[in-house]
Structure formats: C-alpha cells, structure tokens
Amino acid sequence: MIHDGVLFETVFRHLSSEPSSRRVVRISPVLLLLLAVGLGLFALPRQAHADFRVCNATKSLVGVAIGYRAQAGWTTEGWWQIPGSSCATLIKGRLSSRYYYLYAEDAGRGGRWGGDIDMCVADNEFKIVGVKDCFARGYQRMGFKEYDTGRQGSWMVQLTEGASGGSAGDDDTNAGAKSGGKESTN
Numbered sequence: 534m535i536h537d538g539v540l541f542e543t544v545f546r547h548l549s550s551e552p553s554s555r556r557v558v559r560i561s562p563v564l565l566l567l568l569a570v571g572l573g574l575f576a577l578p579r580q581a582h583a584d585f586r587v588c589n590a591t592k593s594l595v596g597v598a599i600g601y602r603a604q605a606g607w608t609t610e611g612w613w614q615i616p617g618s619s620c621a622t623l624i625k626g627r628l629s630s631r632y633y634y635l636y637a638e639d640a641g642r643g644g645r646w647g648g649d650i651d652m653c654v655a656d657n658e659f660k661i662v663g664v665k666d667c668f669a670r671g672y673q674r675m676g677f678k679e680y681d682t683g684r685q686g687s688w689m690v691q692l693t694e695g696a697s698g699g700s701a702g703d704d705d706t707n708a709g710a711k712s713g714g715k716e717s718t719n
Contacts, residue, residue: 583687585624585633589615590693593641597692599623600634600652600664600677607664609652609677611636620689627686634677637692646692648678 589595598611601624615621624633636654637646653667654675667674682688 583627584622585628586620586622586689587615588620588691589617590691592617593639595637595639595692597637598654602630605662608662609654610660611654612658628682628688631682631684633680633682635690636675636677647676650677650679652677
C-alpha cells in the first residue's frame with residue numbers, strides 16, 4: 534500500500550496479551566533495495582584463493598619455468614621474470630594436478646634451481662607440449678624439480694640462496710610436502 538511516499542507496509546503481530554494487536558512497520562524502497570542487495574551478496578558462492586606461486590627470496594632477478602600434466606600431454610611454460618624479494622603466480626586458480634615441476638635460473642649470478650626430471654625449455658617465452666626429443670624439436674632440455682602437492686588446491690615454492698652464497702636452494706613452504714626425483718604419470 535502506498536501511503537505518505539512509502540511503497541511497502543509490513544504487518545507484524547506483537548507477542549502480547551492481545552492477539553489482535555498489530556504493529557505497522559513501513560520500509561522505504563531504498564532500505565528494501567539495500568537489504569535485498571546485502572542478502573544477495575551473502576548468497577553468492579565464495580571462490581577460494583588458490584594458485585601455484587613462486588617467491589624469490591634472493592636479491593637477484595630469477596627466470597622460472599614450470600612443467601605439468603595437461604589434457605594435451607606434458608607441458609612446460611616459461612619464463613616468468615621474478616625480481617628479488619617478490620613473488621609471481623605461475624598458475625592461477627585451483628591446481629588440477631598432483632605433481633608440478635620447476636626450473637629456475639638466477640639471471641645475475643648464474644645459479645640454478647632444478648632436479649632430475651628432464652623437460653623442454655626455450656630461450657624466450659614458451660609453452661611446449663611434450664617432453665621428448667627436445668633438441669630435435671629445436672628446444673633445450675633442463676632438469677626440473679618435482680613438487681608433490683598432495684592434490685592441495687594451492688602451492689608455494691620459495692627460492693633461496695645456497696649456503697655458499699650462490700643461488701642453489703629452495704624451500705618448499707607447504708606443510709607435509711614431498712619433493713623428489715621420481716617420474717610421475719599423474
């Protein structure tokens with residue numbers, strides 16, 4: 534009912550001794566709209582923040598490549614240029630594989646972070662499907678380190694300086710993480 538510029542009237546029963554008593558509460562259109570929008574925001578599904586991140590805890594610029602299993606087959610991508618004391622997201626969104634592989638080079642000092650799993654890389658920005666015959670296809674072959682995410686939705690690797698001052702270490706900062714050199718078919 535429209536009365537004195539108010540669009541809606543809502544009728545509530547008081548919990549009183551007189552069952553027939555009523556209280557009329559008028560709600561303005563603006564208040565009703567704000568209430569509807571506010572309730573709508575609570576009803577929206579929340580997306581968890583998940584991704585594969587690499588943090589560079591050194592003082593040098595580091596180039597990073599990642600390998601993973603995709604529908605098209607084993608895939609490597611690079612290069613992410615990560616300045617010292619900063620992080621980069623290599624894969625955005627929830628991780629779909631259990632195993633990911635990482636290779637990185639220190640641009641200033643020549644140090645490397647790698648492992649036992651051979652995958653293909655290129656000199657410039659790349660996305661390569663397949664890990665066999667790297668040289669025959671015009672690519673280079675580098676040893677990547679395997680990270681077993683345990684199917685967690687997100688993962689973070691921190692690249693650190695080695696004990697001798699070179700860039701040789703990494704810190705897998707995820708609880709219960711395993712990393713090794715075995716080949717996986719996941």
